[in-house]
Amino acid sequence: MTPYHDIIDELLRHGTSTLCEASALPCALDYNIRPVWSGAAVAGPAYPLRCAPGDNLAIHIALDAVSRGYVLVADASGYVAGYWGEVLAVAAQARGVTGLVIDGGVRDIDALERRKFPAFSRGIGMRGTVKFHAPSVGEPIVIAGVAIAPGDLVVADADGVLAIPQAHVARTLEGARKRTEKEAVTMKQLQAGETTLELLGLTAHRRQPK
Numbered sequence: 001m002t003p004y005h006d007i008i009d010e011l012l013r014h015g016t017s018t019l020c021e022a023s024a025l026p027c028a029l030d031y032n033i034r035p036v037w038s039g040a041a042v043a044g045p046a047y048p049l050r051c052a053p054g055d056n057l058a059i060h061i062a063l064d065a066v067s068r069g070y071v072l073v074a075d076a077s078g079y080v081a082g083y084w085g086e087v088l089a090v091a092a093q094a095r096g097v098t099g100l101v102i103d104g105g106v107r108d109i110d111a112l113e114r115r116k117f118p119a120f121s122r123g124i125g126m127r128g129t130v131k132f133h134a135p136s137v138g139e140p141i142v143i144a145g146v147a148i149a150p151g152d153l154v155v156a157d158a159d160g161v162l163a164i165p166q167a168h169v170a171r172t173l174e175g176a177r178k179r180t181e182k183e184a185v186t187m188k189q190l191q192a193g194e195t196t197l198e199l200l201g202l203t204a205h206r207r208q209p210k
Contacts, residue, residue, distance in 0.1 A: 001044045001069075002044065002045050002067065002068065002069030002070060003151055003153075003166070004043065004044060004045060004153055004169070005069060005210070007173060008034055008043045008044060008101040009174070011043040011153075011155050011173070011176075012041050012043050012155070012157065013180075014173075014176040014177075014179075014180055015155075015157055015187075016028075016155050016156065016161070017083060017157045017159045017164050017174075018176050018180060018183075019155055019162060019172055019176050019193075019207060019210075020162050020165070021026055021175075021179060022172050022173075022174075022175030022176040022178075022179055023162070023168060023171075023175070024174075024175075025148060025164065025165075025168060026145075026146070027162045027163055028146070028160060028161070028162050029101070029143065029144040029146050029160065029163065030103070030122075030144035030145055030161065031160055031163040032122055032144075033060070033101065033102075033103060033120050033121060033122050033159070033160065033161050034110050034120060034121070034122075034160070035119070035156070035158060036112060036113075036120065036121055036124065036178050037109060037112060037113035037114065037119075037171040038158075038159075039097075040111075040113075040118040040119065040120060040156075040157075040159075040208065041156065042071055042098050042099030042120075042155075042156050042157075042158070042202075043067065043071075043073045043108060043153070043154065043159040044069055044070060044071045044098050044099070044147070044152070044154060044156040045070050045071065045072045045150075045151045045152070045153065045154070046070070046071055046134065046139040046148050046149070046150060046151065046152045046153070046154045046163060047065075047071065047072050047073065047134060047147050047150060048074075048075070048076070048136075048138065048139065048140060048143070048149070048150060049061075049062045049063060049073070049074050049075070049098045049134075049137045049138065049139075049141070049185075050075045050076075050135040050136045050139075050141050051074055051075065051076040051077075051102075051134075051135070052077040052082060052132070052133040052135055052138075053076065053077055053081075053136075054079060054127075054129050055080050055107050055129055055130050055131065055132055055133050056083040056084070056129040056130075056131060056135045057130075057131040057132060057133060058074070058133075058135060058137050059084065059088065060088075060131065060135035061073070061134050061137045062074075062137050062138070063088070063091055063092060063095055063097065065137060065138060066095065066097055066138075067096075068095065068096025068097075069096055069098060069099065070097060070099070071098055071099045071101060071140070071156075072092070072097055072099070072100045072101070072102075072141060073101045073102075073119070073139055073148055073154060073163070074100070074101070074103070074104065074143075075100040075103050075104075075141045075142070075144075076085065076102055076103055076104025076105075077103065077104070078103050078104065078122055078144075078192035079104055079105075080104060080105035080121075080122060080123035080124070080125040081104065081105050081125040081126075081127045081128070081156050082104075082105060082106065082108075082125050082126055082127055082128055082129060083104050083105060083106060083128070083170075084100055084102060084106040084107070084119065084121075084127050085106065085107045085108035085111070086108040086111035086112065086115070089108070089112055089117040089119070089136040090115070090117055091109070091167060092117065093115065093117060096120070099119065099120070099154075099156065100117075100118070100119045100120065100121075101119075101120045101121075101143075101145045101154060101156055101161050102119075102120070102121045103121075103122055103123070104121060104122060104123075104125075105121055105123045105125030105144050106119050106121045106124065106125070107123060107124060107125060107126050110149050111190035112123060112168075118156065118163050119125060120156045120173045123143075126145075129152050135152075139151055141174035143174055144151055144161075146162075146163050147163075148163045151165075152164060152165050152166055153165075153166065153169050158168060164184065177186045186199060205208070
């Protein structure tokens with residue numbers, strides 16, 4: 001079993017925005033890294049790697065080494081090309097890889113959606129890649145402004161991608177539970193007619209009638 005296997009569903013229910021707030025960490029990747037198809041979401045331990053620009057050899061090596069249940073997290077320095085497509089998605093699913101986050105590009109978007117393979121990228125690029133260099137595989141990286149080590153928690157959904165160090169996962173999840181419970185109460189209060197100014201203690205800013 002992989003780290004976090006018993007909390008994956010709960011993490012996805014809380015979502016990245018709640019988890020990010022609960023973590024109080026600089027854990028959100030650049031907002032330009034987006035799901036490539038609507039509804040894509042994934043959570044799990046990270047398997048990091050770095051690609052040379054326009055070269056996806058590191059991805060092929062990672063797929064040979066990664067354990068089931070992991071999310072591939074690839075730093076391609078923002079270079080958009082077709083590092084990943086349907087062939088690699090099929091290979092990944094056969095290996096039990098649950099998703100991909102890449103600071104680079106992917107292609108075959110319709111096929112990725114049809115196969116329900118969650119992928120998050122900086123862009124869509126149809127250009128192919130070469131296979132000559134693999135800067136690092138399975139080692140810590142910095143991707144889109146966030147440091148990620150093997151086994152760190154990655155969660156990605158419609159709001160974006162975040163990465164939480166292993167040492168902060170339990171605390172973050174407990175904080176997310178409290179935030180979710182509090183927000184459920186707030187929703188009921190709003191539906192009952194209370195205002196956000198009242199609930200947030202901002203009534204001093206209420207506009208006075210002229």
